[in-house]
Amino acid sequence: MPNVKHDDTHDAKTNDTFDAQNNEDVNGVPGAKAAPAAASGEKPDAASNGNSNVASNDNSNANHNAKTNAKPERDCVLCGCCLELCPLFAATNREELSPRAKALLSGPSKFTAATLDDDAVAELASLCLACGKCEKLCPQGVSVPRLVARLRAEHPDFRQWLWKQWVTKLQPCWSLAAKGAGLIPEALTPANLGLALKGLRGLRPDNGLRPWLTVTRFPVEEFRQQYGERPVVLFDGCVGSGPRKAWGQAARFLLRGLGANLAEAGFSCCGSTLGVAGLPEDQLTARRANVEAWRKADRPLLVTYCATCRKGLADYAAPGAGAGIFANSDEEALWAASVTPLSGLLSGAAGKVGRGVPTVVGWHRPCHAVLPGDPGDADCKLMSSLLGARLRTPAKANCCGFGGIMQLSAPELSTQVGQACWNGLDGALGFTAAPEVVSAYVLTGCSGCVMQLTATAPAGHGQHAQVGHWLEIVKTD
Amino acid sequence: MTTALAPALTPTHLRFLEQLFPGEGLVTKPEEMAVFGADSSRRSALPWAVVRPRTEDQIVELLKWAEAERMPLVPRLRGTGMSGGAVPAFGGVVVSTLWLNRVLDINAGDFCAEVEPGVVTAEFQALTQKQKLFYPPDPASLKISTLGGNVSTCAGGMRAVKYGVTRDYVLGVRAVLPGGKICDAGGRTHKNVVGLDLTRLFVGSCGTLGIFTKLTLKLLPLPESSATVLAAFPSLVAALEGAKGVFRAGILPTAMEFMDATACRGIAQIKDVPWPDNTQAVLLLKVDGSASALAEDIIRLEQALSRANPSCLLKGLGPKEEEPLWEIRRLVSPAAFQLGPDKLGEDVAVPRGKTVEAVEGFQAIGAENNTHVACYGHLGDGNIHVNIIYDAADEGQRTRAKACKEAVFRLTLSLGGTISGEHGTGITKAPYVSWQLSETERELMAGIKQVFDPSGILNPGKGWV
The missing domain is CATH 3.30.465.10 (Uridine Diphospho-n-acetylenolpyruvylglucosamine Reductase; domain 3)
Structure with a gap:
C-alpha cells in the first residue's frame, strides 16, 4: 500500500482544499495514506455480523502499480469532496459518473466487494471530461484525469485511434474537414461523430465573429520593461494553425502592437488531448518535437492564446511529464517560465467598441484557464477591462463538456454537460427571457470550448448563438 | 421481523425493475453499481441493483412491490455519511433519489x-x-x-x-x-x-x-453580519472557564469551537500560529446579528473572555477579517495527520457541563495507551470530535487505537453522554448502540420500526440493532 510522505507542496494543497470545504468531520480524509486498517480499525462490528457481505476496501494495489509502473498516488478515501464541482455529475446526477466512482474503481485501493471486469471498469471510468476540477478539490491529491488517462492507455480502442487521426493527421486540413463537415448531411453522419463534426463545422472560417473592438492603447512600455528584445513566438495550436487562422493573425497583430520581437517556430499539437485520450507515446512525441522547435528558435518567450494549449505546454514541466523532453533542469525551468498567455501581456491595454457590438457579451471560463499559481483568469480580466459591464460571467464557471475524446466516446454525455453550461450562460445573459434585446453571444479563450459551445448551442429563439475566441472581436486593420 | 427477506434478485424481479425504471433509471452492471455500495465510512458492498426514480409514483410502485416480495431496499442520496448508513451491507436494491432534486418553494411570508x-x-x-x-x-x-x-x-x-x-x-x-x-x-x-x-x-x-x-x-x-474572536489559554480549565464566562455574560454565540493541546500542536506543524508555545487550548467564537450590535457584542465577548486570562486574543469583524481565524479551525482535521498516518474520528457528545471532565479523560486515555488523542469541536454544545491517531500498519498501534475508542465510549456514557452526536450509528457504531440504549428503549424502537416497516425491508441492519 502506498505510504507517501507529506511534502511541502502537498501540504499546501491540503490546506487550500480544506479552505474550500470546511470539512473537519470527514474521517480520515486528508491522510498521508488510506489504510486498510483505518477501516478495519473501526470494524469490530462488521466482524460480529455473520451474514454481512460488507467489505473494507483493502489496498491490494501492489500488482496494480507494478503493472502501470506508476508512482503510487495517495488513495481516495471516499470523502466525496470532489462531488462539489464535477460538471459531468452535476449535469447527470448519475453517481457512477462521479470522480469518486472513478477513483473507487481504478485507484490504488480498488473496490473489493465484488470482482469487476477490467475492460468494463476502463470503459466506465474513461467517461471523464478531464476538466480537472475534482483534482483541485481533493484533499488527498488524487488526480482522476490522470487515473483515467492511464486506464485509457491500458485499454486502447478504436476511438483513440480515431482521435489520434483527428488531431495529428487531419490537423493540417481541418479547414477542409470543417468545410466538408458542413457538406455531410446529418443523416449520413456516423452517430458517434455527430457532435465532433458539428464542432468542426462551427470552426469554418466564414463562421467567425465580425470584429468590433479597436485597441487604442497597447501597454508597450510595460512589455518593453519586462521582456525587452527577447524573441517571442506564438503557439497557434491545432485550431489556430488550421481552421481559424484568423486567431493567429489577430494574436500576431497584438504582439506587434506591443512591440514584440516576433519570431516563428514550427510547433505541432501541444499533446494535451492526446495524453488525456490515453496516447502517452504520441503525447511524448509531440512534446519532444515542440521543445525542439522552441530550442531551435533560441528558447524564446512562448505565447499562447488557448487555455488548454497553455496547460498542455505548462504540463511539460510537471512531475511525470515524460523522460527526455528537456536537456536539463535549467532548460525545464526556462520553459516553465516562458509559457505565457497573450492576455497577460496585454494587461493595461485600452480599446473602444465600434459598430456591431452586442448589448451584452457572455464570457465562458475554460476549465483550464486558471493554472496553479495564477492570480485568476487573465483572458477574462483583459476582456472585462476592455468591455466593462457589457461582459457577463455566469456565477458558476461551468465546464462546456468538450473533453477531447469524450466527444467521440460519449457524445450524449458531452452534449448534456454542454447544455447545462448553456443554461448557466443563459442565466447570466438572459437571451431566452429577452431574445429581442439580448443575443446568445459568447466569447471564450480555448479552442476546445469554442468547438463544443458551437456544437451544443441552443437553437431557436429566432436567432442563432454566436461563439468565438476573444481574438475574433479584435480589429486588425 | 416475521418473514425472511428475499435472498437475491431473481430474473422476474429484474424484469419488474426494468419496466418500472426504464433506461438509465435502472443500473445493474457491477462496475456502475460499485459506487452506490460505498460511502464516506469507506465500507462497501455491492448492491443487487440500483434504481433511480424520477417521480413519487415510481417510488410508490417500488414500495408496493418490495413489500410483497420482501425485497430489502437501501435508500441513498450522495453517500457522504461517516458511519456506513448508506452501505448495502446486508444486500438489497439501492434507491438513489438524486433525480428528485427540485426546490419546490421558498416562501418569505411563511418562513x-x-x-x-x-x-x-x-x-x-x-x-x-x-x-x-x-x-x-x-x-x-x-x-x-x-x-x-x-x-x-x-x-x-x-x-x-x-x-x-x-x-x-x-x-x-x-x-x-x-x-x-x-x-x-x-x-x-x-x-x-x-x-x-x-x-x-x-x-x-x-x-x-x-x-x-x-x-x-x-x-x-438572515443575520446581517458576524464577528469572530480567537483566544488561546495556558490551560484547558482556563479555556473552559472563558467559555463559561461568555454564557454568564448573556452571550449566545453562533459557534463556539475549541481545540486541545494535541490539535494545536498539529496545526503549528503546518502553519504559523498566533498563540504562544505553552498553549493548552484555543477557543474560537462567532457571533452574528446586525452590524451595529456586533461592534458592541465583540467588546463584551472580549471582556468575558479576558476574565479567564487568555494568553492571546484576536478578533475579526465581518467575513473578511474573520476568515483567517476560521482557516485555523479548518486545518485541525488535516493537521491531525501530522501526528500519524491514520485516525479514528469519533464524534461523542456529553452534557455541556461535563466537557472539561470529558476532554481531560480522553487525554488521559490517550496517555495511558501511548496514543495521540486530539480533541476539538463544538464546545458550545458538548459535541467533541475525538481523533485517535495511529499507524494502521502497526498491529500494536491498531489494537491500542481500538482500546482508546472503546474507553472513550465508556467514559462518555459514564458522564451521561452519547457515542454519536452527529455522524449516526450506521454500521460502524451499530455494535456499540447497546452500550448506550437499554433493552427497553431498543424494544420500543423496534416496535416503532415494525409499525412503519413490518417486514423490515428498509435499510436492514442499520441504526439501533
Whole structure:
C-alpha cells in the first residue's frame, strides 16, 4: 500500500482544499495514506455480523502499480469532496459518473466487494471530461484525469485511434474537414461523430465573429520593461494553425502592437488531448518535437492564446511529464517560465467598441484557464477591462463538456454537460427571457470550448448563438 | 421481523425493475453499481441493483412491490455519511433519489421552504439567502451533501450551539412507506401539536422508516453580519472557564469551537500560529446579528473572555477579517495527520457541563495507551470530535487505537453522554448502540420500526440493532 510522505507542496494543497470545504468531520480524509486498517480499525462490528457481505476496501494495489509502473498516488478515501464541482455529475446526477466512482474503481485501493471486469471498469471510468476540477478539490491529491488517462492507455480502442487521426493527421486540413463537415448531411453522419463534426463545422472560417473592438492603447512600455528584445513566438495550436487562422493573425497583430520581437517556430499539437485520450507515446512525441522547435528558435518567450494549449505546454514541466523532453533542469525551468498567455501581456491595454457590438457579451471560463499559481483568469480580466459591464460571467464557471475524446466516446454525455453550461450562460445573459434585446453571444479563450459551445448551442429563439475566441472581436486593420 | 427477506434478485424481479425504471433509471452492471455500495465510512458492498426514480409514483410502485416480495431496499442520496448508513451491507436494491432534486418553494411570508430530497444543502442555502432568508444547519459536508441525506442523519454543524441541528428545521416530511402508502408528517406551520410527532421520528432514522419525497423546512431571517474572536489559554480549565464566562455574560454565540493541546500542536506543524508555545487550548467564537450590535457584542465577548486570562486574543469583524481565524479551525482535521498516518474520528457528545471532565479523560486515555488523542469541536454544545491517531500498519498501534475508542465510549456514557452526536450509528457504531440504549428503549424502537416497516425491508441492519 502506498505510504507517501507529506511534502511541502502537498501540504499546501491540503490546506487550500480544506479552505474550500470546511470539512473537519470527514474521517480520515486528508491522510498521508488510506489504510486498510483505518477501516478495519473501526470494524469490530462488521466482524460480529455473520451474514454481512460488507467489505473494507483493502489496498491490494501492489500488482496494480507494478503493472502501470506508476508512482503510487495517495488513495481516495471516499470523502466525496470532489462531488462539489464535477460538471459531468452535476449535469447527470448519475453517481457512477462521479470522480469518486472513478477513483473507487481504478485507484490504488480498488473496490473489493465484488470482482469487476477490467475492460468494463476502463470503459466506465474513461467517461471523464478531464476538466480537472475534482483534482483541485481533493484533499488527498488524487488526480482522476490522470487515473483515467492511464486506464485509457491500458485499454486502447478504436476511438483513440480515431482521435489520434483527428488531431495529428487531419490537423493540417481541418479547414477542409470543417468545410466538408458542413457538406455531410446529418443523416449520413456516423452517430458517434455527430457532435465532433458539428464542432468542426462551427470552426469554418466564414463562421467567425465580425470584429468590433479597436485597441487604442497597447501597454508597450510595460512589455518593453519586462521582456525587452527577447524573441517571442506564438503557439497557434491545432485550431489556430488550421481552421481559424484568423486567431493567429489577430494574436500576431497584438504582439506587434506591443512591440514584440516576433519570431516563428514550427510547433505541432501541444499533446494535451492526446495524453488525456490515453496516447502517452504520441503525447511524448509531440512534446519532444515542440521543445525542439522552441530550442531551435533560441528558447524564446512562448505565447499562447488557448487555455488548454497553455496547460498542455505548462504540463511539460510537471512531475511525470515524460523522460527526455528537456536537456536539463535549467532548460525545464526556462520553459516553465516562458509559457505565457497573450492576455497577460496585454494587461493595461485600452480599446473602444465600434459598430456591431452586442448589448451584452457572455464570457465562458475554460476549465483550464486558471493554472496553479495564477492570480485568476487573465483572458477574462483583459476582456472585462476592455468591455466593462457589457461582459457577463455566469456565477458558476461551468465546464462546456468538450473533453477531447469524450466527444467521440460519449457524445450524449458531452452534449448534456454542454447544455447545462448553456443554461448557466443563459442565466447570466438572459437571451431566452429577452431574445429581442439580448443575443446568445459568447466569447471564450480555448479552442476546445469554442468547438463544443458551437456544437451544443441552443437553437431557436429566432436567432442563432454566436461563439468565438476573444481574438475574433479584435480589429486588425 | 416475521418473514425472511428475499435472498437475491431473481430474473422476474429484474424484469419488474426494468419496466418500472426504464433506461438509465435502472443500473445493474457491477462496475456502475460499485459506487452506490460505498460511502464516506469507506465500507462497501455491492448492491443487487440500483434504481433511480424520477417521480413519487415510481417510488410508490417500488414500495408496493418490495413489500410483497420482501425485497430489502437501501435508500441513498450522495453517500457522504461517516458511519456506513448508506452501505448495502446486508444486500438489497439501492434507491438513489438524486433525480428528485427540485426546490419546490421558498416562501418569505411563511418562513418555510419545500424541497425534494436530492437538493444540495449549500445550493439551497444560497437560494434562501437571495431572499434574505436563512437555513442554519451547517454540517461540514454542506457543499457536497443533500437535504434529504441531512434529514435522514439529522446532520449537525458548528452553528448548533445557537441554532440547533437539522431536526430543529424540519417542519414536515412526506415519505413513501413499505406497501406504497404515503405518510405526510407535519406541515408548513411552525407549531403543531396534533398527534404524535412523526416528523421527528423520520429525522435521523437513516432511511429505515420510509423513503422521503418532499421535505418542508423552517427558515429564519438572515443575520446581517458576524464577528469572530480567537483566544488561546495556558490551560484547558482556563479555556473552559472563558467559555463559561461568555454564557454568564448573556452571550449566545453562533459557534463556539475549541481545540486541545494535541490539535494545536498539529496545526503549528503546518502553519504559523498566533498563540504562544505553552498553549493548552484555543477557543474560537462567532457571533452574528446586525452590524451595529456586533461592534458592541465583540467588546463584551472580549471582556468575558479576558476574565479567564487568555494568553492571546484576536478578533475579526465581518467575513473578511474573520476568515483567517476560521482557516485555523479548518486545518485541525488535516493537521491531525501530522501526528500519524491514520485516525479514528469519533464524534461523542456529553452534557455541556461535563466537557472539561470529558476532554481531560480522553487525554488521559490517550496517555495511558501511548496514543495521540486530539480533541476539538463544538464546545458550545458538548459535541467533541475525538481523533485517535495511529499507524494502521502497526498491529500494536491498531489494537491500542481500538482500546482508546472503546474507553472513550465508556467514559462518555459514564458522564451521561452519547457515542454519536452527529455522524449516526450506521454500521460502524451499530455494535456499540447497546452500550448506550437499554433493552427497553431498543424494544420500543423496534416496535416503532415494525409499525412503519413490518417486514423490515428498509435499510436492514442499520441504526439501533
